[in-house]
Amino acid sequence: MVSPYAFDIPGGVQFHVRDLAERLLSQGHDVRVLAPADEDIDLPSYVDSAGRAVPVPYNGSVARLLFGPVTAARVARWIDRGEFDVLHVHEPFSPSVSMLAMMAADGAVVGTFHSSTMRSRALLTIMPVLGPQLEKLSGRIAVSPEALRTIHRHEGTADAVIIPNGVYVDRFASAPLAPHWQGTAQRPTIAFLGRLEEPRKGLAVLLEAMPALLHAMPGLRLLVAGPGDPRDLMRHTPATVQAATEFLGMVSEPDKASLLRSVDAYVAPNTGSESFGIILVEAMSAGVPVVASDLPSFADVLGGTAGALFRTADAESLAQAVLGVVRDPRLRTALSSSGAIRAREFDWDRVSADVMDVYETCRAARPYAVRTISAGRAKRALRGRS
Amino acid sequence: MGAVAWTAFVIALVALVAWYLSYTAARLDRLHTKVEGSVSALDAQLVRRAEVVREVAGSGALDPASSALLADAASASLDAADSTSPGEELRADGIGDQRAAVESTLTQVICTTLTPDVIAELRDENSGWPDVVERLRSAGQRVEIARRFHNDAVRDVRRLRHRPPVRFLRLAGHTALPSVIEFDDRLPDGL
Numbered sequence: 001m002v003s004p005y006a007f008d009i010p011g012g013v014q015f016h017v018r019d020l021a022e023r024l025l026s027q028g029h030d031v032r033v034l035a036p037a038d039e040d041i042d043l044p045s046y047v048d049s050a051g052r053a054v055p056v057p058y059n060g061s062v063a064r065l066l067f068g069p070v071t072a073a074r075v076a077r078w079i080d081r082g083e084f085d086v087l088h089v090h091e092p093f094s095p096s097v098s099m100l101a102m103m104a105a106d107g108a109v110v111g112t113f114h115s116s117t118m119r120s121r122a123l124l125t126i127m128p129v130l131g132p133q134l135e136k137l138s139g140r141i142a143v144s145p146e147a148l149r150t151i152h153r154h155e156g157t158a159d160a161v162i163i164p165n166g167v168y169v170d171r172f173a174s175a176p177l178a179p180h181w182q183g184t185a186q187r188p189t190i191a192f193l194g195r196l197e198e199p200r201k202g203l204a205v206l207l208e209a210m211p212a213l214l215h216a217m218p219g220l221r222l223l224v225a226g227p228g229d230p231r232d233l234m235r236h237t238p239a240t241v242q243a244a245t246e247f248l249g250m251v252s253e254p255d256k257a258s259l260l261r262s263v264d265a266y267v268a269p270n271t272g273s274e275s276f277g278i279i280l281v282e283a284m285s286a287g288v289p290v291v292a293s294d295l296p297s298f299a300d301v302l303g304g305t306a307g308a309l310f311r312t313a314d315a316e317s318l319a320q321a322v323l324g325v326v327r328d329p330r331l332r333t334a335l336s337s338s339g340a341i342r343a344r345e346f347d348w349d350r351v352s353a354d355v356m357d358v359y360e361t362c363r364a365a366r367p368y369a370v371r372t373i374s375a376g377r378a379k380r381a382l383r384g385r386s
Numbered sequence: 387m388g389a390v391a392w393t394a395f396v397i398a399l400v401a402l403v404a405w406y407l408s409y410t411a412a413r414l415d416r417l418h419t420k421v422e423g424s425v426s427a428l429d430a431q432l433v434r435r436a437e438v439v440r441e442v443a444g445s446g447a448l449d450p451a452s453s454a455l456l457a458d459a460a461s462a463s464l465d466a467a468d469s470t471s472p473g474e475e476l477r478a479d480g481i482g483d484q485r486a487a488v489e490s491t492l493t494q495v496i497c498t499t500l501t502p503d504v505i506a507e508l509r510d511e512n513s514g515w516p517d518v519v520e521r522l523r524s525a526g527q528r529v530e531i532a533r534r535f536h537n538d539a540v541r542d543v544r545r546l547r548h549r550p551p552v553r554f555l556r557l558a559g560h561t562a563l564p565s566v567i568e569f570d571d572r573l574p575d576g577l
Contacts, residue, residue: 106416132413135413135416135417135420135542136416138420138423138424138535139531139534139535139538140535140538157538157541157542157545158538158541159534159537159538159541160534160538161530161531161534353520353524354527357524357527357528357531358531360528361427361431361528361531361532361535362427362535364426364427364430364431364532365420365423365424365426365427365532365535366423
């Protein structure tokens with residue numbers, strides 16, 4: 001498997017690659033992961049470093065990517081040495097090792113398309129160059145209907161199977177309850193998770209809705225978990241909101257699961273640029289009712305009945321939706337149980353079996369070890385075939 | 387422009403055209419190889435699905451009537467697979483309309499006999515059926531995946547082969563133009 005982003009930096013794609021690799025290893029498969037990484041950090045034993053990632057401005061923020069001829073040669077050597085049955089590149093559109101691996105490889109190559117974030121104009125510019133390279137993929141996976149729509153938009157005829165990102169549902173479903181985060185009838189709790197200063201995560205929208213929420217439910221507590229400095233955001237919020245808001249900082253994975261298990265509602269006020277929304281699945285796994293903005297990707301994940309939606313970036317609509325859920329115990333129970341059923345479809349059990357089906361199908365089409373194109377040509381020439 | 391400049395320009399142009407043609411030919415060759423692979427993968431997955439269905443039919447897990455229907459449809463699929471045994475024929479023609487119809491029928495029989503209730507029952511029992519159900523799901527899913535990937539590869543080839551230089555210079559040689567394969571490959575609800 002090839003990850004385009006550095007393994008030591010948290011991110012959805014990296015987590016997905018890590019979890020899938022560990023899942024397949026635990027089933028007895030032989031897995032190697034290639035990813036950019038600094039030399040001095042501890043990598044899991046199944047990860048090979050492709051070299052040190054370089055910070056470059058990309059897609060509206062600074063991404064740590066890895067490219068260039070030296071890297072290309074390193075990626076090619078890694079492919080040839082590995083003699084893999086299947087090469088799985090993640091995010092082949094991102095200008096990093098995944099793209100280089102896809103370009104170099106000949107054989108059963110699977111590509112997973114995660115995000116829908118790349119600027120359309122940039123993609124249209126490079127499509128004439130990238131298009132023929134994408135033909136090297138034996139099969140494509142899109143992580144969501146939204147990701148598939150992005151592929152359709154840019155490549156017209158191309159098709160992919162949808163296999164969602166996976167979650168270890170039981171880790172959330174059986175997480176211990178945390179009494180200090182549990183709500184009571186007078187003091188219900190709602191939670192937000194995400195980087196505080198990232199506008200696309202939408203904490204500002206939630207804070208804007210807080211006065212209305214507190215007016216209707218004076219005892220409401222808002223628990224905010226995630227890295228970042230809250231001072232800027234809180235400067236202009238009323239004192240009542242400040243008093244009702246608790247910042248937990250960055251939380252560990254077990255604490256995150258406990259938090260989601262304990263609160264009365266999880267609010268996802270994201271304003272855009274989410275192609276999946278793994279956090280919604282984690283919340284559903286924990287059995288907490290989800291109240292989310294009506295982004296297409298969120299609507300897809302919730303599948304109609306497993307959560308309450310409000311108009312994206314609309315604080316008034318958010319307040320109404322949250323009130324509706326928090327005040328109605330019957331609705332909460334209904335959302336929680338349909339969410340738990342929905343979450344099963346994203347369990348790694350199911351997801352890794354689906355990925356394995358794709359691997360086997362691609363391997364049936366190209367039943368030889370993946371090799372680099374130049375090496376393949378040389379070998380065929382040696383055997384005297386054109 | 388002097389004669390030297392003209393000559394240089396013409397040479398550069400010829401080199402560019404030559405590069406484009408050899409690049410396109412290599413790309414076309416790669417795509418044809420991919421289609422050959424994807425159609426044989428689809429063939430293999432169809433056979434696998436029919437084998438699993440026959441196993442379900444012979445297991446005694448279902449009532450005799452459902453078993454008979456499944457066995458009949460699965461055998462028809464295997465017969466169709468035998469008559470287009472792999473090799474040159476399969477590669478050239480893909481999977482023909484007749485075989486596609488047989489596979490649609492098999493899918494429909496699976497969906498009619500394995501209703502959500504029946505599947506839930508098979509899953510619940512502790513007599514070893516859950517494993518068969520799981521294999522059936524996986525086999526059905528692989529057929530779906532294989533057809534999708536194959537059609538994707540076919541569309542790539544067709545797009546490239548419809549380009550004027552490829553058509554007029556016959557870069558594809560005698561290789562038959564592959565066509566997309568359509569048949570009903572949905573999984574039954576609840577599987």
